[in-house]
Amino acid sequence: MNGAKSLVKTLLASGVDTCFANPGTSEMHFVAALDQVPGMKCVLGLQENIVTGMADGYFRIARKPACTLLHCGPGLANGMANLHNARRARSGIVNIVGDQAIYHRPFDAPLTADTTSMAHTVSQWVRSSNAPAELGRDAAEAVAAAMQYPGQVATLILPADVSWGEGGVVGNPIAVSPPPSIDGNAIESTARTLRSHGADTLILLAGPAVLAEGQKLAWRVAQATGATVMADYVTSHLARGRGRLQLERVPYGMEAAIKTLERFKHIILVNAKPPVGFFGYPGMPSTQYSPDAQLQVLSRPDQDPVEALAALAQVLNAPQVDMPDPGPRPQAASGAPSPEGLAQTVAALMPENSIISDESVSFGRGFYRFSHAAPANDWLHLAGGAIGDGLPVATGAAIGAKRERRVIGLQADGSAMYSLQSLWTQAREQLPVTTIILNNSKYNILIGEYKNVGATPGETAMSMLDLGNPSLNWVGLANAMGVEAARATTMEECADLMTSSFGKTAPFVIELMI
């Protein structure tokens, strides 16, 4: 058995059965092994950032890692931005990068690169396998590393000769270590703060704490103590809609965030990091909380927030409570497209248990307030700030949901152009993804940031901020990649297109002119 076969068998034995791929020459023995060993579903992406973004979206919904297949250092480089996002989202990915044969590396052939150094910048675990006999064990360790709670990017570099060499041994699945347990002192200390200062305390949730179970426990604690619950702005995946909290995230804008947080004298961090600005700005602090606020860590990002919150609720004797009623489901909006209208329409029409991939950037800042009363849904965000994850995350999420759930993409146009090749994979795999492209023909977030610099953009600046010359035609782009599409200029048109696409098991693009 060659190394490649031992690798495929180890992955399957460890529960990894989906491979997002863009292979090259040095991976052909691995491709052949995937052909010969049945059981792995292989999904092609036409550029590597699609591949890695799909693996991220897959994990967020399937809650188990897929593997990737990338070609040498430059193939890894192409997929690094969405690995950066996945690392920030704490998504588990077994990131497999084919590379030059070990003996061929010193010859510095054109595709030779410092793949290991590249990998370290976006991975929590990196190994370059050294021999066919070690590859199975290396792969089992990579899977365990990817599954380390809540999830990690584990990069396994696969030299071509380790892949083709004989002597492969299937690796035994490795038991994943449980997350580090919660410190009893942290629970007691947090309980004391909440008992004494509940009304001045913010419980800030991030990571798995914003999924359904964590929200319920946090709500119990808040009801018992008068504390406020919010989600970190940097949150990859929230449970939303009926039966969940009407959570708001800390605002993106620095001034709004500072204003929102200033009244809290205590902030309890539940898998969250202390809230800081996305960027530094002249004359403003880096942190968003009050200089007088006391920060307490209830659970670190690598600990189980449900364990922590359950223990906290128990110590506080917090009674069981119903989740708050979000009010009546909104109706679809009419007239000119607006952020509120789109959020209401999505909430009005989405099927139960939908997945929302939200990379709406500036247009979507106010979506939450108008979509709390939607049916229960999973709402996915860009967690690492590297734009271009919305389309591939939607694609991977649809596969992670075994095509059984409707995926709705709320997608800014500028970001969509980073990874438009995703639409082709959606067509190839016939995925139930409805993407609403928000076409404003500009990098609107940057025009806002430019104005913060204190000036109106002139001709040279607008040559870098405006996408309107020529206009992108998203119906044409989608059609050319095999995806049906139509343009909407009113909310009624948008609603009609959404309703009809929700009845189909195929992708659809709505180009909403905003």
Add this chain to the structure above:
Amino acid sequence: MNGAKSLVKTLLASGVDTCFANPGTSEMHFVAALDQVPGMKCVLGLQENIVTGMADGYFRIARKPACTLLHCGPGLANGMANLHNARRARSGIVNIVGDQAIYHRPFDAPLTADTTSMAHTVSQWVRSSNAPAELGRDAAEAVAAAMQYPGQVATLILPADVSWGEGGVVGNPIAVSPPPSIDGNAIESTARTLRSHGADTLILLAGPAVLAEGQKLAWRVAQATGATVMADYVTSHLARGRGRLQLERVPYGMEAAIKTLERFKHIILVNAKPPVGFFGYPGMPSTQYSPDAQLQVLSRPDQDPVEALAALAQVLNAPQVDMPDPGPRPQAASGAPSPEGLAQTVAALMPENSIISDESVSFGRGFYRFSHAAPANDWLHLAGGAIGDGLPVATGAAIGAKRERRVIGLQADGSAMYSLQSLWTQAREQLPVTTIILNNSKYNILIGEYKNVGATPGETAMSMLDLGNPSLNWVGLANAMGVEAARATTMEECADLMTSSFGKTAPFVIELMI
């Protein structure tokens, strides 16, 4: 004056007047400075690999560096594959990467990344500027590093507070060191080999040695000594057509390369590295030359091959000779598309002094033989093996040629999908680029490599090698990005479309069904 203004003024004073850009929030003060200080032409790319690929193409034609503007580590990551290619092409680029404010870095905001480590994997020179007062000097040094013969990728990391902070000082242009001079002993030794063993000797040219002047000198030496002249396979830019050598490159395929080189007992390396395989293959050597061959370095990749070859010709008393006649210009081909037919048609129809951006991959292996008798032209290749440079290199080359020369892209479809956003920039800048997309709906090179593994691709393998489900419509993709396009299924149709597009100062895409 803030740092950003000192940066723009330093770049302009150092002769850098073109900026390929995809900015973000942390670069807004630099964008504002570009607005306020006149003189920099800014060209937007809709994804960073377009930006860096354009800078590479610009250098190859303008023979001076442009600067880029990228957004944080992940923006650099998106552009790294084409920086890898530029590094291999020895193209000079001043690669400017905006980053978090220095004081904001420790807060690990979402876009924070190890930008410096990323940059080192693709750059010959890296610096993160530390203060506004140092930025001008840093920029002048970056330009000098980029211009170091024959060209280098120089990455200047620009923290936001270094950009917005006051105290900027314009840097004085720095004199670029001349390339290290040629060792007289190397010339004497090479001359001795050529005198004694000319008929068994290969003069292998790479880098600037394959431009017009180097070719003339190499031909004089070859005529005087009976040596053979070839170009390295890894060559980013050849002078071709009438008045130039009918050079062939060392073949890509390992067996063909070994067969081509086996008869040479001596190989003179003129800016070339010893020829090695693009990849290692089971049971084959890494090197392509005969085990008995003696290698001699006439000039290193960072030395001036014209100086070396001129000295060699003088020592050999090689007389002036005419360049060989390539025979009559071919006629445009007819009938079904074929590699020979396309090469002949391009040679028949291209305007004098055209630029060819050739990322034709498997279809293009035989183009040279049928295009020696074209008018004089510059023929550009992928030097680093990271596919996706053809379209952006063509775009940047057109700007480097001040829109005064016809650029013809010979572009495989799979590679084109990596960087299709380039077409939008071509439309925005109204560039005279005619791109012939070779639509075979598959990664044909990989199907060939798979067969080398010893098997026929099965269903799983083909799910990763075939692009035909759904078919990509390149006319639709081009139109949707503002580029006129048409499909050709015969060489006559292709020739007609080429002729009509050559008369326009706007981009055009021909989708050639092969």
